[in-house]
Amino acid sequence: MKKAxxxxxxxxxxxxxxxxxxxxxxxxxxxxxxxxVKIQNVQMTSPVMAHPVRFSIYIPPCxxxxxxxxxxxxxxxxxxxxxxxxxxxxxxxxxxxxxFARMILPHFLVVTIQEDNFxxxxxxxxLDTAILETIIPWIDENYNTCTxxxxxxxxxxxxxxxxxxxxxxxxxxxxxxxxxxxxxxxFFDDQSLQVLIKNQIQNNLMLRVYIDVGSxxxxxxxxxxxxDQLNYYGYSNIRIINTGGHDENYWSSQLLxxxxxxxENWKVRH
Numbered sequence: 356m357k358k359a360x361x362x363x364x365x366x367x368x369x370x371x372x373x374x375x376x377x378x379x380x381x382x383x384x385x386x387x388x389x390x391x392v393k394i395q396n397v398q399m400t401s402p403v404m405a406h407p408v409r410f411s412i413y414i415p416p417c418x419x420x421x422x423x424x425x426x427x428x429x430x431x432x433x434x435x436x437x438x439x440x441x442x443x444x445x446x447x448x449x450x451x452x453x454x455f456a457r458m459i460l461p462h463f464l465v466v467t468i469q470e471d472n473f474x475x476x477x478x479x480x481x482l483d484t485a486i487l488e489t490i491i492p493w494i495d496e497n498y499n500t501c502t503x504x505x506x507x508x509x510x511x512x513x514x515x516x517x518x519x520x521x522x523x524x525x526x527x528x529x530x531x532x533x534x535x536x537x538x539x540x541x542f543f544d545d546q547s548l549q550v551l552i553k554n555q556i557q558n559n560l561m562l563r564v565y566i567d568v569g570s571x572x573x574x575x576x577x578x579x580x581x582x583d584q585l586n587y588y589g590y591s592n593i594r595i596i597n598t599g600g601h602d603e604n605y606w607s608s609q610l611l612x613x614x615x616x617x618x619e620n621w622k623v624r625h
Contacts, residue, residue, distance in 0.1 A: 390416035392451045394443075401489040403481040406471060410490055411439055412498070413451060413465040425499045427463040427506035427621045429614070430486065432470060434513030434537075439469040441512075445607035450614065460614055461621045466494060473514060477542065483522050487529065503531075504560070508617040510534025512606050513574075517542050520581070524551050527560035534565045534613055537601050539574040541581040552588050564592035565616050567609060569599030 393414040398407045415426070433441045447465065454460030468490065470482055495502055509530050511519040516538035523533035524543065543551070555561050566582050568575045575596065582594040593616075599605030 387417040387455070389456075392416065392448045392455070393418075394448060397493075399489065399493065401485040403484045403488065408485050408489060409439065409469040409471075411442070411467045412494070413448060413467070415451070415455060415462040415464070418462075418499075420499045422499060424622065425501040425506070427461075427501050427508070427618065428494060428498075429463060429465045429617050430491075430507070430509040431465060431467045432509075432511035432515030432518045433467070433473075434511070434515050435473045437473070437513075439467050441603065442467045445603055445610055447610060450611045454611060454614060461618050463618055463621060464494070464498060464500065465614075466490065470515075470518075477514075477517055477521065483518065483525075486522065487526065491529070504528055505531040506621065508532035508534065510536060510565075510613065510617065512536045513539055513601065523562055524548070524555075527551075527555050527562055528558075530562065532563040532565070532617055534617060535567075535578065535581070536606060536609070536613065537568050537572055537574060538566065538578050538581060539601075540577050541584065543584075545584060548584055549588060552585075552590055561590070564590070565595075565613075566592060567595040567597060569601060569605040570596055571599065572601040572605070574601060 395412045395414065396409070397412065398409045401408045418426070431442060431447075433439060447467070451460065451465065455462060468482075468486060470480075472480060472482075491507075494500060500506070504527070507530050509519045509523050510533060511517070513536075516535040517540065519533050520535055520538065521542040523530045564585065566578045568578045578594060582592055585592045597605070597609060599608060
């Protein structure tokens with residue numbers, strides 16, 4: 356009887372194995388690599404903002420609420436004179452899909468955030484507070500996310516890079532990585548940055564930092580200034596100069612590289 360049961364179990368295992376293989380060849384059957392990245396647009400009130408906050412969530416194929424540890428999340432902020440649609444125009448959805456299909460990206464969520472008052476002084480704006488106190492908690496409550504700082508990255512293009520710099524270095528317990536793409540200056544003076552870095556070292560909260568700029572960007576020296584600040588204090592960072600300007604063509608050409616860098620230490624879930 357035991358031998359017969361073992362044979363039956365073996366047959367079931369073999370049948371299931373071949374079923375998985377056939378699923379990739381049956382017409383009309385969609386595997387995860389065939390399914391698109393979904394986008395959910397959200398609008399909600401925040402107690403610190405006079406108007407609703409808006410953001411979009413890019414959801415990987417075969418998203419699963421049951422997986423252990425949860426999905427890492429990348430938060431992205433657009434630049435001045437732009438809106439949240441710039442990420443879709445630059446092909447974020449397609450680049451995520453391509454990276455997942457080719458298995459060069461692990462599965463993660465991307466949240467792109469709208470800044471309506473992009474002419475407001477960053478020192479006066481409460482966008483960072485809205486992100487920290489409204490958007491991130493909502494994402495963690497409504498999606499199966501990994502909430503460890505190492506699973507959460509933030510980045511931005513142009514003005515959005517200034518936001519990313521401010522938020523990451525002021526809140527290293529929240530973010531593990533920060534991408535400063537074509538940053539047009541720096542938010543911190545030397546003394547303030549020194550205090551923040553000292554605090555990070557003492558609490559073992561150092562950030563991964565990626566700084567890039569186009570070779571024809573009028574702000575190309577600004578990223579070097581911040582990188583030099585970090586280097587002076589012995590703070591590890593990556594600084595790259597690529598061919599291009601301060602525009603959507605440049606950021607689109609680099610977007611997949613950004614995603615690869617943000618996620619390079621994250622667990623692969625396919």
